[in-house]
Amino acid sequence: MLVATWNVNSVRLRLGNILAWLAERSPDIVCLQEIKCVDEAFPREAFERVGYNVAVHGQKGFNGVALLSKAPFDEVSPGLMGDDSDVQARFIEAIVSVKGGILRVISLYLPNGNPPDTDKYSYKIKWMERLTAFSRERLKLEEPFLLAGDFNVIPAPKDAKSPGNWVNDALFLPKTREKYHALTNLGFTDAIRAVSDDPGLYTFWDYQAGAWPKNEGIRIDHILLSPQAADLLKSAGIDKHVRGWEKPSDHVPVYVDLAIEPR
DNA sequence: ATGGCCAATATGATTGGA
Numbered sequence: 038m039l040v041a042t043w044n045v046n047s048v049r050l051r052l053g054n055i056l057a058w059l060a061e062r063s064p065d066i067v068c069l070q071e072i073k074c075v076d077e078a079f080p081r082e083a084f085e086r087v088g089y090n091v092a093v094h095g096q097k098g099f100n101g102v103a104l105l106s107k108a109p110f111d112e113v114s115p116g117l118m119g120d121d122s123d124v125q126a127r128f129i130e131a132i133v134s135v136k137g138g139i140l141r142v143i144s145l146y147l148p149n150g151n152p153p154d155t156d157k158y159s160y161k162i163k164w165m166e167r168l169t170a171f172s173r174e175r176l177k178l179e180e181p182f183l184l185a186g187d188f189n190v191i192p193a194p195k196d197a198k199s200p201g202n203w204v205n206d207a208l209f210l211p212k213t214r215e216k217y218h219a220l221t222n223l224g225f226t227d228a229i230r231a232v233s234d235d236p237g238l239y240t241f242w243d244y245q246a247g248a249w250p251k252n253e254g255i256r257i258d259h260i261l262l263s264p265q266a267a268d269l270l271k272s273a274g275i276d277k278h279v280r281g282w283e284k285p286s287d288h289v290p291v292y293v294d295l296a297i298e299p300r
Numbered sequence: 301a302t303g304g305c306c307a308a309t310a311t312g313a314t315t316g317g318a
Binding site: 046047050071073074097098099150189203206207241243244245246247248255287 | 304306307308316317318
């Protein structure tokens, strides 16, 4: 069973690319970020026509996350616990029935946090603390459980072509990486790092300054696996070639193959 | 030459992204 995540940078502008990639990869579940539209404007029918159920948590203009699933959703819950005043659409949780049990999946868009000397950075850090508190609760359930999305965190120097360019950036500051490790140390497995220690595994290339042709990439889109999900990991990968398509997103899809059969 | 982008919005300049 394939589960993937992709920050698409506008689901409406990227619809053709997304449908082409779905036909090529045929994932069972897809976590989308930066859909950049309200729920009513999400191109739901285009995905239903090719066999997906749709769950959306959008907002006007920016942010927004969604889930696609070939199997129906048993439960869907938008929003991250811990701050009722947070109106940014960055989190959606769902449960899907699979053969022999369930799979719990989160599509998340962690705040960027730049510039670091502003309230944008404190919002990022607080959001990470809320995500850790949420995860601590969910891990107690001992289920196959995935946190997938755009984490806006470069975990280690080898996750950037030029780490020196990022030392003062909210994506790579020591405090950001400390908070990320506080999350992963609860017991998550980084799916990509479980299958490869190689440098040069990137998921984002800026539109600016020729980042793509120079391969100036960073790895910021992650799939974190609960212990029960990690036990099922068969393979993981990054669909890098999608960055070279016409009108690309600046991010590419990341996927895991789990030893689970659809129900 | 040592910079270069993109998307959404009561839009033709601003905001956010990373």
